[in-house]
Amino acid sequence: MSIERKPWYLEKELAGTLAMINTKKMEDNNEESRLGLIDPDTGLLSFRGAIEAGLLFSDQYRSNKIDYVGVLIDVPAYAEVMQESGENARAILMKFSEAVKNTFTLGWSIARIGLCCFLCFCQRENADRIEEQLSAVSGVLPVLWRQLGIHTNSAMMHAVAYGSEVLSLDEMLQLLIRRMNSAEKEAYGEKPYTEDRIYVSKEILNTLPEHVIISDPKTYELVYLNQSARKDLGLDEKLSLKGCKCYKMLEGFNEPCKDCPNLMLRMDRVFGAIHKSHKKGKTFIVRSFLMTWDKRILKVTIAFDINEYIETMAGNHEFFYNEIRANDAISRGMQEADPEKAIEQTISSISEDMQPERFLIFEERDDNTVSATYEWTMPGVVPLKEELQSISKTKLRALYERFISEHLVIIHDMDAFQKEHPDFKLGIHGVHSFISGQLLLQNQTEGFTLVINPSEESFSRGSVIYSTLTDFIAVMVRNRNILLELEKQSMIDQLTGAGNRRALEQRISQWQGDGVLGVISIDLNGLKNTNDTKGHHAGDMMIHETARILMECAGENYVFRTGGDEFIVLTEELEEQDIHLLIQHMRDSANINGISMAIGFAWTRGKVTNFDTLLTKADFNMYQDKGHSFRRRRSDE
Structure with missing residues (x-):
């Protein structure tokens, strides 16, 4: 190896000198050690050598637009291993660094910059197999851990960045560190390597009545289905899952599910959700988390059919039933980033449960009127939202008077209510019954919801679930209004009131x-x-x-x-x-x-x-x- 110093520039100004590292052997084999460019433990580049090499790649990108890639690799559990056994730590470092060197070969510059932390650079055109190479390197760790009898987590973390994403080598290093920290927290939580681990055999999982599904969150490949899941899907117990994708086998889709929670999963936290199966038409409560198994980080999902559970427990668990339904509606609304779509998803979920002819949200205006802003209708029912605009609140006085003492107004007999309040003008024909909840936040009214002709079953349990959901809708409407106002203000010049x-x-x-x-x-x-x-x-x-x-x-x-x-x-x-x-x-x-x-x-x-x-x-x-x-x-x- 030989080193030649050349000037390098930052924004057209001389910023220092760049050491050009050539691959030719020097006559003096100790020169690179004297310069501190070589890590004495592994024979790879040192931290200083990594910076020198990175500057070379960065300079080539700035001068000739030759893009390059930086890869940061770390084994966080190595520090814990080193505290327990220096001999084991030495063995891991030697074998792992050798695996990195043998995997990232032609065109790669590899440096050890920490305990078991490596920084690699390569021209982008020669780095088209990064994920495959990283997978190969990470596969070495479980084998080493098993051979040495180590019981800590053997996970490898990595981050990738490209020269075209940043303006300088310094920015690339900062980006790699941010991505490494973010990936580590999202995947494993704040303290990923200190928790106790519990090992469960497949035989025990096969005895559970719930569905147990294990898959690879990166490739979506199914790894394991317990007997309950296989029976529900109509699969033979001996059927091999090799090459089977979870979205294809479980849902019948040709691509990953839109509500797939893989990016939100962690090892230290369980992710819970309500999921409606497209293939089976059933609604499941699912709990998912990450775990290490068979040399890989895998996703474990435990699911059970809500309806089956309710059928056996509904007599003594009515409150739990209502809570599940409410959580389902809230969950579907919260999954939408657009506040308009979030409200629409929530009322759609409520309507699926209550089975009304139509569901309306009326919002109050400054001129003492209300207007319908959202509507869900049963198939075949003609929408009326556009006709239900600017209705005077005086025509709805009977409803507002009931809101004074009742947060939720339930009317079983519309004819009787109309006779009692002849001035009440709803403007909708064919109403036999309705449930209405006032949208109220901090003693300020925003409007009300209106469920027209719901199912008989809804009246018996509607007061519990619907009251909660009405409050949630009120919050969603208020949040939507705040976002709309912020959007409006972002378009206005503050001095003049004109557009910006x-x-x-x-x-x-x-x-x-x-x-x-x-x-x-x-x-x-x-x-x-x-x-x-x-x-x-x-x-x-x-x-x-x-x-x-x-x-x-x-x-x-x-x-x-x-x-x-x-x-x-x-x-x-x-x-x-x-x-x-x-x-x-x-x-x-x-x-x-x-x-x-x-x-x-x-x-x-x-x-x-x-x-x-x-x-x-x-x-x-x-x-x-x-x-x-x-x-x-x-x-x-």
Whole structure:
């Protein structure tokens, strides 16, 4: 090995020198040791050698765009082994480092940078088998642990990053460390290697009435099904599971299940959920966790059929039944990132249980009315949401009066209720019975839910489950409103109330290309002079007044502040002569208020392939106008 020093640069400035490591043997075999580039225990590169090699790969990427990959490998349990037996630790280090060196061969730079921690670099084009190589290396550890009689966890952790993801070697090392820490916490929890382990034989699992399913969370390959699971699936006890994918065998899918919890599983925590089987049509309570078995980290799932359990226990466990149903509805709602879809999933789940003709959510408005915002209907029932808008709360006074003393209003006989309250106007025909819950948070009402003609069974247990779910829906509606308000505020310029640059980009992206799109570029004249002579508050007032004038002339939704004194006004369906008239109207209104503006515009018909080109043309015309304005002011002086 030989080392040649060359300058290297960071953002076009000289940052230091780079040691170029060549693979040729040096005459002096001790030179690399003298420089501290070689790890004396393994013969691999040391930490310093890793940095030198990494800088070389980073410099090649910066200079020639040759992408490279960095792999960080660690065996966390090695420290515990070393404390118990230095001899065992030495044996593990030697054999594991040899496995790393023999697996990551051609083109790889390998360094030992910690106890049993290795950092490897390679050009990306030569690193197309990383996962296969990592799997091969990790397979060495269980064998070593078994040979040495070690009972701690033999798991290997790793992280991968690419040069194209970062700006420098330093950033790559930080990214690798973050990914390593994140993967370790997500997979095994905060303390993955100190817990006691319990070993269970397959024979015991076969005696359980629950389904026990063991699979590989990385490949989705089935490893084990106990007798109960095989019987439910109609599988022979001797059928080999080799090559069988869990999603294909258990659900009949050709790809992993959309609600697969593999990424959320850990060794120190059980993941619980309600799962409806697509293949069997049954609903299961499932509990899943990770464990080490047969040299691999595997997923263990224990599941039982809710209906079977309820049939045997419902007489004495009615509360548990309701809790399961409520948890199912809540779980389905929480799995959705979009708050709108989350609410829809929740009411769909409730409706599947209560079997009503329709389920509605009404939300209150500032004008003392309520409007239907969500609706679920039984197949064949005509939706009415669009017709149930702006209903006066006075027509629903009887319902609101009941809400004063009852969080949940249950009406078995709609005819009797209507006779008692003739002014009650629901606006829905064919109502025989209903259950309604008030959406109430911190003594503030948001609206109410309405379940029309639910099943008879729902009335007997509806008060327990439905009251809980109504409160949950109220929270979801409030959270949705908060997110919508945050989204709205993110689109508004706080000084003027006009749209900001983000709002402009969204508006352009929504343009369908039907008709004429006009872009008016506006820049204030004299703002700097106002700031210098009257202060920045006067300048802000000038900007605010300009925005008010533009929004009055063009409409609130078409005015955007894109800079300090820069505005963009969009027009839709205005021909060129109409745009001229609008610009003149804006000039006149501004002049009346003592404001001078430079204005330029451009327009196009049909779809916009490049908005920046249109905006640049409008800006150019605006600067032309700004030059005329400047010359006019000079001549006036």
